[in-house]
Amino acid sequence: MRGKNAFKFWSVIIATAILVVFALTGLNVGKDKLGNNIQLIKSASSIRTGIDITGGVSAMLEPAAGESDPATLKTDLATVKALIEHRLDRQNILDYFVSTDDVNGRVIVEIPWAQGDTSKNATKLIQDSVVTAKLYFQEVKVSDQIPATSAPTYKPGTKTPAPTKKPAGTPAPAIYNLDGGQYVKVGSVILQGTDIANATSEWDAQSGQHVLLKFKPTGQQAFSSATARLSKQTPKGLLGIFMDEDLISAPSVNDAITQSTAIITGKFTAQETADLADKIRTGNLPFKLNVVQINVINSQLGQQAYTVTIYALLIALLLIMLFMLIYYRLPGLFAGVALLTHTALQLLFISNTGITITLPGMAGIILSIGLAVDANVIIFERIKEELRSGKTLRASVDAGFKRGFTAVLDGNVTAIIAAAVLWYFGTGAIQSFAITTLIGISLSFITAVTFSRWMLKATSDWDIATHPWLWGVSKKKKDVELGEGEVAK
Amino acid sequence: MFPFVEKRRIAYIVVGVILLAGIISYFAHGFKLDIQFQGGTEIKYTMKDANFNTEKAQSVISEAINKSVSVVSSKNFEGTMNYMVVRVASEQTLTAPEILKVQTELNNAGFIVNVDPQITNINPSIGAEIMRNGILAVFFALLLIIIYIAFRFKAISGWSAGVIASIAILSDALLMISVYLIFSISLNESFIAGVLTVIGYSINDKIIIYDRIRENSTGRKKGSNVEIVNLSIFQTLTRSINTALTAIMSLAVVFILSTMFQISSVAQFAFPMIIGVAFGCLSSIFIAGPMLGAYKEANAKNNARGTTSKSRR
Numbered sequence: 001m002r003g004k005n006a007f008k009f010w011s012v013i014i015a016t017a018i019l020v021v022f023a024l025t026g027l028n029v030g031k032d033k034l035g036n037n038i039q040l041i042k043s044a045s046s047i048r049t050g051i052d053i054t055g056g057v058s059a060m061l062e063p064a065a066g067e068s069d070p071a072t073l074k075t076d077l078a079t080v081k082a083l084i085e086h087r088l089d090r091q092n093i094l095d096y097f098v099s100t101d102d103v104n105g106r107v108i109v110e111i112p113w114a115q116g117d118t119s120k121n122a123t124k125l126i127q128d129s130v131v132t133a134k135l136y137f138q139e140v141k142v143s144d145q146i147p148a149t150s151a152p153t154y155k156p157g158t159k160t161p162a163p164t165k166k167p168a169g170t171p172a173p174a175i176y177n178l179d180g181g182q183y184v185k186v187g188s189v190i191l192q193g194t195d196i197a198n199a200t201s202e203w204d205a206q207s208g209q210h211v212l213l214k215f216k217p218t219g220q221q222a223f224s225s226a227t228a229r230l231s232k233q234t235p236k237g238l239l240g241i242f243m244d245e246d247l248i249s250a251p252s253v254n255d256a257i258t259q260s261t262a263i264i265t266g267k268f269t270a271q272e273t274a275d276l277a278d279k280i281r282t283g284n285l286p287f288k289l290n291v292v293q294i295n296v297i298n299s300q301l302g303q304q305a306y307t308v309t310i311y312a313l314l315i316a317l318l319l320i321m322l323f324m325l326i327y328y329r330l331p332g333l334f335a336g337v338a339l340l341t342h343t344a345l346q347l348l349f350i351s352n353t354g355i356t357i358t359l360p361g362m363a364g365i366i367l368s369i370g371l372a373v374d375a376n377v378i379i380f381e382r383i384k385e386e387l388r389s390g391k392t393l394r395a396s397v398d399a400g401f402k403r404g405f406t407a408v409l410d411g412n413v414t415a416i417i418a419a420a421v422l423w424y425f426g427t428g429a430i431q432s433f434a435i436t437t438l439i440g441i442s443l444s445f446i447t448a449v450t451f452s453r454w455m456l457k458a459t460s461d462w463d464i465a466t467h468p469w470l471w472g473v474s475k476k477k478k479d480v481e482l483g484e485g486e487v488a489k
Numbered sequence: 490m491f492p493f494v495e496k497r498r499i500a501y502i503v504v505g506v507i508l509l510a511g512i513i514s515y516f517a518h519g520f521k522l523d524i525q526f527q528g529g530t531e532i533k534y535t536m537k538d539a540n541f542n543t544e545k546a547q548s549v550i551s552e553a554i555n556k557s558v559s560v561v562s563s564k565n566f567e568g569t570m571n572y573m574v575v576r577v578a579s580e581q582t583l584t585a586p587e588i589l590k591v592q593t594e595l596n597n598a599g600f601i602v603n604v605d606p607q608i609t610n611i612n613p614s615i616g617a618e619i620m621r622n623g624i625l626a627v628f629f630a631l632l633l634i635i636i637y638i639a640f641r642f643k644a645i646s647g648w649s650a651g652v653i654a655s656i657a658i659l660s661d662a663l664l665m666i667s668v669y670l671i672f673s674i675s676l677n678e679s680f681i682a683g684v685l686t687v688i689g690y691s692i693n694d695k696i697i698i699y700d701r702i703r704e705n706s707t708g709r710k711k712g713s714n715v716e717i718v719n720l721s722i723f724q725t726l727t728r729s730i731n732t733a734l735t736a737i738m739s740l741a742v743v744f745i746l747s748t749m750f751q752i753s754s755v756a757q758f759a760f761p762m763i764i765g766v767a768f769g770c771l772s773s774i775f776i777a778g779p780m781l782g783a784y785k786e787a788n789a790k791n792n793a794r795g796t797t798s799k800s801r802r
Contacts, residue, residue, distance in 0.1 A: 052754070055605075057608075060615065121589075121592075121605070122605070122608065123585050123588045123589050123592070123608065124589055126585050127585040127586060127589065131585055290584075291584060291585050291610070292611075292612035292614070292615050293610060293611045293612055293615050294585065294588075294608055294609075294610040295608065295609050295610070296605075296606065296607060296608035296609075297607060298533075298535070298605050298606065298607050299605070301607065304750065304752075305747070305750070305752040305754070305755060308746050308747060308750045308752055308755070309743065309746075309747070309752075309755060311746060312742045312743045312746045312747070315742045315746070316738065316739040316742040316743070319738050319739075319742065320735050320738055320739060323734070323735060323738065324735075327731065359752070359754055359755050359758075360679070360682065360754075360755075360758050362755075363743055363755060363758050363759060366739050366740075366742070366743050367686070367736070367739055367740060367743075367762065369739050370735045370736040370737075370738060370739030370740065371690070371732075371735075371736055373732075373735050374693075374732045374735070374736075377728050377731045377732050377735070378697065378728055378732075381725075381727055381728045381731075385724070406700065407693075407696065407697045407700055410641065410693055410696045410697070410700075411690075411693035411696070411697075413637065414634055414637060414688075414689045414690075414692045414693050414696075415686075415689040415690060415693065416689075417630065417633050417634055417637060417689060418630050418634070418685045418686060418688055418689025418690075419685075419686075419689065421626050421629050421630040421633065421685060422626060422630075422681075422682055422685045422686075424626070425622045425623065425625060425626035425629070426622075426626070426678065426681075426682065427619060427622075427678065429678075430678050430679070430681075430682050433682055433758075434682075437686070
């Protein structure tokens with residue numbers, strides 16, 4: 001072994017070693033303030049994992065029937081996306097992914113949990129931060145259906161009291177609870193969230209902690225006529241502020257408010273007014289959203305599943321390397337090295353491009369390990385045949401790669417077609433499978449074809465490596481096959 | 490050498506029997522659809538222990554949300570975790586407030602449920618859409634691959650080989666579907682992914698055998714079409730089996746480990762691919778190759794007898 005071939009051989013060996021080390025540890029260039037490694041090349045352990053692994057929630061939302069206008073759907077969806085992102089930011093949830101599907105008119109929200117965080121109530125989060133749509137003002141009065149004093153009190157662990165019998169006749173109006181009081185709606189909506197230009201959390205000595213509302217001209221007019229009416233009532237009328245079907249505040253109206261601003265006062269903390277102002281400001285989705293699909297994954301289960309698939313990857317890799325080594329001997333050893341390079345490259349590619357891996361994605365990586373050796377199997381079988389037909393080792397290796405190549409190409413093209421179609425039609429987790437198989441198939445061209453070719457060519461003129469046993473061809477068998485030579489070519 | 494071509498009818502019968510069983514199962518109980526395709530709601534709470542009354546939980550939930558639900562108790566593989574699984578019929582899914590209400594009411598009724606349950610809630614229309622996309626994907630992939638075959642086989646063995654290869658991969662897909670029908674395994678997107686992967690894998694097997702048939706018949710080989718096909722299948726046999734073996738090996742590791750640790754989503758993913766790869770490998774050896782051999786032989790006989798003969802094999 002000398003010259004160009006030797007150089008290629010050792011390049012592959014060294015490259016494999018380096019790639020495996022990088023895949024395991026990454027390339028670290030010092031530490032940041034928190035003591036974490038700064039990675040120039042990210043290791044396999046920093047692969048981004050999908051919410052089926054980290055745990056988290058994914059929801060698909062659609063405008064409620066008849067609420068969306070096809071003409072403005074696209075911009076409305078963009079507004080929805082921006083609002084949801086803003087709300088999540090305000091909730092201190094920084095890792096999220098919101099996307100819109102303009103064709104089907106949908107918004108997809110994915111929120112992975114931070115590692116080890118099991119405290120989140122996903123449904124509540126989606127309800128509060130994502131779905132809550134409309135803010136409106138409507139007159140309310142204290143409910144006289146059920147005296148407030150006998151209102152059922154719920155304690156955790158006790159049985160729910162039987163619902164109170166409603167008087168026959170007209171159905172009872174919906175009752176809204178707020179700070180122990182019960183209210184019912186009166187009349188129609190006075191003001192929409194869209195009539196409000198801005199809302200801020202303020203404090204002054206006179207009113208204490210409060211929310212300052214600034215109206216748009218339309219809002220100012222509606223608000224002034226409504227407050228004029230309510231302030232004349234005895235007792236003073238109550239103005240309910242609703243977020244969808246939640247009553248969030250019900251201040252009494254003392255005077256007609258004719259200017260462009262108003263304040264909401266109450267026994268508020270600074271946090272509460274900030275939240276309220278926020279809800280008012282961001283509470284104006286263009287339409288009410290329905291959750292058409294929600295998946296919540298418990299973080300513990302996902303992590304456990306991920307660990308299992310990592311073990312599966314290592315075991316499969318080892319098994320296949322062993323199989324190739326035992327069955328094909330020296331070429332099998334090189335196929336094993338190429339497979340190691342393949343796996344390391346694939347993991348590095350995924351971690352450094354920031355592709356998100358799901359559990360099916362892991363299955364795709366493992367499957368592509370099983371499929372990557374196909375190229376080697378085709379070529380090695382061909383080399384064996386050429387050897388049996390009496391060719392020299394050198395010539396057999398050349399012929400094996402030359403003749404095997406079209407078959408390898410065919411296999412890869414058809415697999416790529418299938419994976420690409422799956423990627424196009426699939427959803428979320430399945431797309432990750434399509435992507436990892438695509439990457440795996442493409443990489444196997446470099447590793448299983450080129451790298452193992454370099455290694456085999458280099459060793460085929462290395463005296464010590466030319467013993468027939470190393471190539472899986474026995475002398476005896478060779479004679480038998482040679483007898484058939486005219487047929488086997 | 491095994492007479493692959495001569496014994497081809499055994500393979501046809503085996504395939505026929507499985508397909509027939511699939512058809513009978515279809516009329517007997519139809520397809521079973523996963524929640525992913527059918528839509529519905531499933532909530533899986535982790536429980537402290539297995540001592541909870543599922544009937545009581547069922548009545549509490551039904552009363553709270555006024556929808557009929559089923560509640561069952563389940564465990565993980567090691568038996569260390571207990572779950573309460575709440576399911577709602579497919580035509581009814583739960584809204585986010587309803588899910589919250591279920592949680593509150595369960596807590597009020599004395600069931601201590603965690604705030605971090607596993608929830609799968611799929612609107613039936615979305616489920617139908619995912620299924621439609623899956624079926625479209627299978628057809629589209631088949632179409633593209635048949636185009637590829639047509640393009641490739643013009644050089645290899647002509648259109649007839651392309652048609653036979655397409656029949657073989659179609660039968661692979663149908664066999665997979667039959668297995669799911671016979672054993673009433675629910676279909677989901679993982680199954681579609683399995684079918685697509687197998688289609689992509691299986692055609693490759695056929696191309697390699699056909700490639701060898703072409704090579705052997707254009708070379709200086711002597712022998713009838715049947716002999717050449719038998720030889721070609723035999724020569725590529727090790728490759729066919731070894732490739733299927735390595736693919737199945739990697740998938741089997743995934744399947745066994747995920748079944749052991751009850752990661753059903755992953756097990757569901759690997760299973761269709763294992764049976765599909767096995768079918769793909771077997772159909773290349775026992776169907777696609779022999780069928781082409783029989784066709785070529787029949788063709789050759791016809792040519793030899795000249796145009797007067799109408800008898801076909």
